[in-house]
Amino acid sequence: MFRALFGFMLAIGLVGSSLAADRKIEDFYGAYLGHGAEEHVGEASAGDKQKQTRYSQVIIRPSAENGFTIEWSTLKLKGDDIPSEADTKTYVETFRGTDKPGFFRDVTSGDPNLFQDAAWATINGDTLSIVQVSVSPDGNYFVTHYDRTLTPKGMDVRFTRFENSRIVRAVKLNLFKGPAKVD
DSSP states (O other): HHHHHHHHHHHHHHHHHHOOSSOOOGGGGGEEEEEEEEEETTOTTTTTTTOOEEEEEEEEEOOOOOOEEEEEEEEEESSSSOOEEEEEEEEEEEEOOSSSSSSSEEETTTOOTTTOOEEEEEETTTTEEEEEEEEOOOOOOEEEEEEEOOSSSSEEEEEEEETTTTEEEEEEEOOOOOOOOOO
């Protein structure tokens, strides 16, 4: 089943990138900063818990081999009215261009059938999508999907995390582009 799902997701990425690669990766280069909130997913209703605000920074810059490096940090404040602690995470991922315009492969991607993580990126119109897939030895799979869509002021980010076929986390962020040039 996983092979079929993975093949379907890869085909969607390939078809999507070939249909509308209007933008080049250079259009996404820059530093973006902003915030948003986690959305309620699954069985949680709006009254069950307060949406958690997240602050985020995204930096996209060129890398070797017609590719790019993306670095993103997320800050979550914990506590009610006055935050008592913060959880900050930073990630860096590098993608190399492929022979298909608007399609990139993570330089560390492996084979999910061998329980190795895989990731790819596609440009579709104004959106840079990054998909990360992990498979555990017991056959469970995890998919993380980022859509980073350019806006007149910066970028909107939509993050969705799936465990098997269930959405377990969704976040929307609005980021503003900084004035500095990123090389």
